[in-house]
Each structure stands twice: as structure tokens, then as C-alpha cells.
Amino acid sequence: MGFTTLVEEYRGGILENVHYGAVTVVDEKGSILYKAGNPEHVTYLRSAAKPFQALPVMKRRIDEVYGLTGQEASLFTASHRGEAFHIAVLESMFQKMELNEEGLHCCAAYPLNEEAKAERHRANEPKRKIFHNCSGKHAGLIGLSRHMGWDEKTYYDPNHPAQQEILEMMAYMAEVPKESIPQGIDGCGLPIFALPLHKIAYSYLKLACPDLIGDADVRNAAAVIARLMNENPYMIADTKFVCSELLKDNNLSAKGGAKGVYGIGLRKERIGISLKVSDGSEQVWPCIIASILERIGYGNQATIDRLYALVPNEIVNDGGTPVGERRAVFQWEA
Template identity: 30%
Template sequence: MIVAEVVRSGFVESVHHGIVAFTSGDGVGDVESPFFPRSSSKPLQTVGMLNCGLVPREEADLALMSGSHDGEKFHVERAREMLAAVGLGPDALRCIPDLPLGESSRKAWLRSGGEPEPILMNCSGKHAGMLATCVVNGWPLDSYLDPKHPLQVALAETVAELAGEPVAATGVDGCGAPVLAISPRGLALAFRRLVEAEPGTPEQRVADAMRGFPALVAGTGTDDTVLMTAVPGLLVKKGADGVAAAAMPGVGAVAVKISDGAARARTPVLLAALRRLGVAVPPMDEVVLGGGRPVGEVRAVL
């Protein structure tokens, strides 16, 4: 069993159990039952948009569409440009108004007197891509988040195809878009298919864009960005509620779900799983602070 222990001043104060699926066939916990992968499924949805005929302005846009950005200036500007390229403005977005996800960007925005806006929401890149795909196909814009909308039907078909299993349920994600339930095993398989796809395919284009522009996937200094920058070829995408997926061409893929949804347990377990695959990842275990100084750590235990 892979778990994450939270150790404070030498005392184990909590333990978080992880469900881990490997494409090698083994796993930890229940890797066959469906769950909502949250934002870890964004790259799969981006593949679906390309399958629907989306032509991005440049490949870097695919990274923002597949990411959960921190709301830094370069994130927000790119989302605006993606919308403007198809004749739309931020008012077309149906994601919820929000503040920047990244702490420094959020503080700067609030100091300037700013308020929550849809364009600042960490999923605005995905929503901009969805709207652009609708424009290309002449599909309705106001209802693009409806699970029965042609766009969402097509994206669900793509997710099922990549995961190698049917979508078990359709829910509503935090941003208001449909979120599709698949198994941890299916998520890992889908990520492996992204990194091992033939050149020029939608799958390979999305993987290459994310690895080529990792700061657009997350933000400056965030886990996804640091890992993809430090390990050439590695594809990583985290999601809410303790979810993460990663894949390395020629090596395999892994999907992680922390059972209790603890976000701070996600990275240590993901790193342990990647090391088990033989991927040399940098040390990124989370430090536990007390009184502003390190007093413990969150560590993976096999």
C-alpha cells in the first residue's frame, strides 16, 4: 500500500491512503472502479477538441487548454487572445467568476482592486478552447456546457476511447463543465496513449504542447511545471481532490487518487509511483511548517 504520512515533530499525525494504477497491470487499492478525475482529464478533452476540427492559433494554446493555470498575467492574456481569435470576448465564458488560483497572482489582483472574473478562473483556457471548437463547427455557444451539446458528446466519446472503457457517469466539475467518470486504470492508459501516439496525431500534439510549455499547464513553480521541466519527456496533470496522472514514453503511466481527497498527499504519492516506474524525479516532498519554520514533512511510505 502506498500512503502518505504527515509527520510533525517526529509524530505521525495523519495518514492518507492512495489509490494508484499503473499501466503495467499492477496497482494499489481499487483501480477498476470509476471516479471523477477532475482536471486530470483536461488533456483528454483537448484531444477531443482537435478531433472536432479545432485549429489552434499556435501549439502553446493546447497547453493552456489542458491546464489549470495560476492566473498569472501570461495565462490570462493568452486566454483572451484565444477568444479574440474566434471573434469572442470573455463574456462568452460560462465558467464561474473566480480569483487567480496562484497565491501571488491572487494577492496582486486583490491589491489592484480586482474582483472575481471568469477569465481568471483556472479553467478559462479549457473553456476558451471549447468555445473556439464550437465556433469552428457552427455549434451553439450559450449551451456549450450542456452534456447533450454536440461538443460535450464528442468529448465524452474521445475520453471513452482513450481510456478504453465507457464513461460510467457524467457530473459537473467545479468550473461548470461536464466531468466524466472513468477508472484510475483507464486514466493511466489514456495518458500512456498520449505520450506514445504517432507524431502529428491529436494525442501527440497535446502531449508535446504540455511538455513544451509546462508553465502554461499550471504556473511558475507549481508541481506540474517543475516536474515536466526537470524530467524531459514526462507528462503530468494534477486534478482536484487528490488526483494526478503522469506518463513517460517507453516506460509507462500512472494515475493517483488520494482516497480522502487530500491535496498535500498527492505529490509525495505520485513521486513514489513514478520512482517505482524507474523515472528519476526530483525531491519535492512537502514540508510541514510550524511557527513559520519546518517541523515535519509529508512522505510516501510503501
């Protein structure tokens, strides 16, 4: 699979845990600048696909069709973690779009944010589909289907026009034939796609730098999506998550997905980054991403500092006493 050691974790000076994976950095021509592990490794984007799944929605300006605010429209791309402010904005969006949450194909769930989940338990509230982290994406696709006159009840079917257009958008952004893209079913029940890591990095570069996109409608949709994500970072994840911390930096387009996959585009530097942690860990994302930014000489130290503050490299025990450390140990390969 071409994985290499990305992060080592030590306790009392003894190596306790190792996270393997791969990192790829590409330039605006899609050429590989740096790599650790195999840039051809194929992995599902999972929720890192959400900005691209939103392209058909924003191409039709579904936000304007239903009179949505920027906060509401940003949820089309989000893996919101169910904090109270997320649910309030979702309920406003659903009211404007005249949506019933029971029409969502995703399952009922509790919020991913632990405090928000505990609040719902304390209130003896049941699981709800609107609490699911993908509910905003599903709402956008229902709104698109209704606007286009497509069957809104089967929007999740791989053969549905909305899903076929998403596949075409993904292939267009990655510059690969759509027939070459493996497909599966994501946790929320929608089709999901797999790409080589260097193509994920290139797709994120184009999201950050839409001037690289030839088609004017897609270019404009990508620009709107990227802007909304930067303007509403807390809507994309929550107040204590790496996606939101990265999106506070207006130079970055960024989104992670389940099982350790991440994509980042840098505007001024005009490079794309992707990574995959083989064991699916998200806890080591900040360590890896901060190290990548340091190694390429990234100029915004505040972004790097926020990542280290989110998940410090110093490992502490339950009482807060330092007991070890984690280190990004990957090396760029020729």
C-alpha cells in the same frame, strides 16, 4: 473503496496525519504492473480530463483555424492559476478568436495562485471569468462549436455535440463503452467523467504514446496536445505547481485534477500511472509521485528532485524550523 495508506505525516516523532488512497501502474496492454489499493476504484477525473476534453478541439486544429501560438493553444488543456503571464496570453487568444469572456460558462473567480490573487485584490479588481482556471478549456470548446456550426451558447450542455464527442473520445481512449462512464458536473460547469483508476492510467499512457491509438485523427490530435503541454509547462499550471514540474520532463505526459486525482504517462518506459488521494489533498502529490518514480527505477533523477523541492518531505514550522516529516509508506500488492 479499496484505499490503502499512501502517506504518513509525523510531528515530533508522533504520527499526526494519514493520507489514504490508491495507486495503479499499467503497461501498454492495459495490464496492471503495480498496485497499491484498488485499481478498479472509480473516480472523477476532474481537471485530469482536460487533455482528453481537448481532443475534439485539436482534431479540428482549432489552433490553426484561429492562428494561435503554441502557448495560446496549450491553454485548451490547462488549469492555469491566473498569473499575469497566463492572463496576457489568454487575452491575446480571446482577441484572435473574437471571444467575449462573458460568453464563458464558468463563473467569475480570482486566480488560484495566491500571489496573483493578492495582486488583483490590491488593485481592487473584481472577479473575472478569464481568471477561472478552466477558461482556456471553455474558449477552445466555444471555438470548436463556432467552427463546426454548432450552438456556441450551449456548448456546456451534456447533449451538445461538443460534449457528446468528448464523451466518445474519453471512452475511446479508455477503451470502455461510453454508456458505462458515470457523468457529473465539474466545478467549472462542464460535464465530467468517472473511470476506474487503471483506465485513467491507460488513457494517460496512450496520451504519452499515441502510436497506441488506432484512429489516425485522434492519434494526431493526442500527439499535438502532448507536445504542447511539454513545450509550455508553465501554461498548464504555474511556476510552483506539480503539473508544470512534471511536464518539464519531455518523457512525461501528466495532469492532475481536483480532489486528489492524477494521471501520468511515461514514453520510454511505455507505462501509465494513476493515483487518487482519498481526502483530496494535492500537497502530498509530490511525495507520492516521486516515490512511485523511485520505486519503478525512473532514470531522470532531476524530475524526482524537482518534486521533492516543490514540497519537501521535511515538515517545518512557520519559522522554518524542522519539526517533522512526511513519508510515502504504500507497498505494491500482489
